[in-house]
Amino acid sequence: MVRTVLGEIPANQMCNTSVHEHLITAEYFHTFLDKLEPHEFSQKECDFAIAELKLAKDAGMDTLIEVSAMADPRQLKYIAERSPVNIIASTGFYKNFSKEQQNFTAEQFRDHIVYENEKGLRGSGIMPGVIKIATFMPKLHPWEVRALFGAGMAQKITGLPMCVHSATGTRYQQYIIEAAGANMEKVYFSHMESPTDREGRTVDMQVDYIIDTMERGSYVSFNGFVAPEYLSPEAIGELVIKVVERGYSHMLMLSLDHGLGWKRELAQTIADAQNLNMNRRTFAKLMTDVVPWLGNIGIADKDIKNMISLNAQKLFG
Numbered sequence: 001m002v003r004t005v006l007g008e009i010p011a012n013q014m015c016n017t018s019v020h021e022h023l024i025t026a027e028y029f030h031t032f033l034d035k036l037e038p039h040e041f042s043q044k045e046c047d048f049a050i051a052e053l054k055l056a057k058d059a060g061m062d063t064l065i066e067v068s069a070m071a072d073p074r075q076l077k078y079i080a081e082r083s084p085v086n087i088i089a090s091t092g093f094y095k096n097f098s099k100e101q102q103n104f105t106a107e108q109f110r111d112h113i114v115y116e117n118e119k120g121l122r123g124s125g126i127m128p129g130v131i132k133i134a135t136f137m138p139k140l141h142p143w144e145v146r147a148l149f150g151a152g153m154a155q156k157i158t159g160l161p162m163c164v165h166s167a168t169g170t171r172y173q174q175y176i177i178e179a180a181g182a183n184m185e186k187v188y189f190s191h192m193e194s195p196t197d198r199e200g201r202t203v204d205m206q207v208d209y210i211i212d213t214m215e216r217g218s219y220v221s222f223n224g225f226v227a228p229e230y231l232s233p234e235a236i237g238e239l240v241i242k243v244v245e246r247g248y249s250h251m252l253m254l255s256l257d258h259g260l261g262w263k264r265e266l267a268q269t270i271a272d273a274q275n276l277n278m279n280r281r282t283f284a285k286l287m288t289d290v291v292p293w294l295g296n297i298g299i300a301d302k303d304i305k306n307m308i309s310l311n312a313q314k315l316f317g
């Protein structure tokens, strides 16, 4: 069974799934998108998210994994109760650790996740279905090492799947999580298509690096689609084709990593961290644009089905 915001569902009801999105304009967005303005709980923002989710459902999306970690659970519940798309919420930590968290021991990181796994997000009874953990630099800060180790220990205790923000330093992250005792088959590394994850590697070396991550048991998710200022269609297409040709479509998953953009008191658009011009984007594009495009560049239907549906069911089920 899989834990959604509204309760458990069988894994095979997840159907088409985006494994890495943001429904909440969490405070962390404001720290690196200084065009955005902080705000409190907003029904307008929720209603905007719900409208976007209805568009995504109409396009064929069934489940969305919300990996903001520390998002307001009241807001998630309000959205989930009105959304035709299943929402899976995250516990854990995003990449800008507070001063207090920078002094956490690995056990304190672990205990926060274990607490939310038992009592719900912020003790609300709204249960997380995934652990999110993020680090930012190739050379990990000491607290990032402790956060990864703590999250790995929490995975072992809770059995929850884990989403790792991996735009750089993936190998170190994986070693630390593995050393903490996590079940690596429950872990996925996001953003490995990112130019920053290349760390000087050629395309073929990056494909080897991605497949090595998969051979250590873990899944990988790409999100750099329909975002040409971040990555050209040719560049991400080449990575997808090569990973699939090597026989690893059963370990690759899809998403857009979009989030709500908040501009002048109104949620106007869908943005991701690279979308500094706040061009409008929607969650629906994964189904309306990306899936058909994968077919157009020669990816077989069975491989696309692995990536958009079956792999997430295995990982979360």
Ligand SMILES: [Zn+2]
Pocket (backbone or CB within 6 Å): 020, 021, 022, 067, 257
């Ligand atoms: Zn993200």
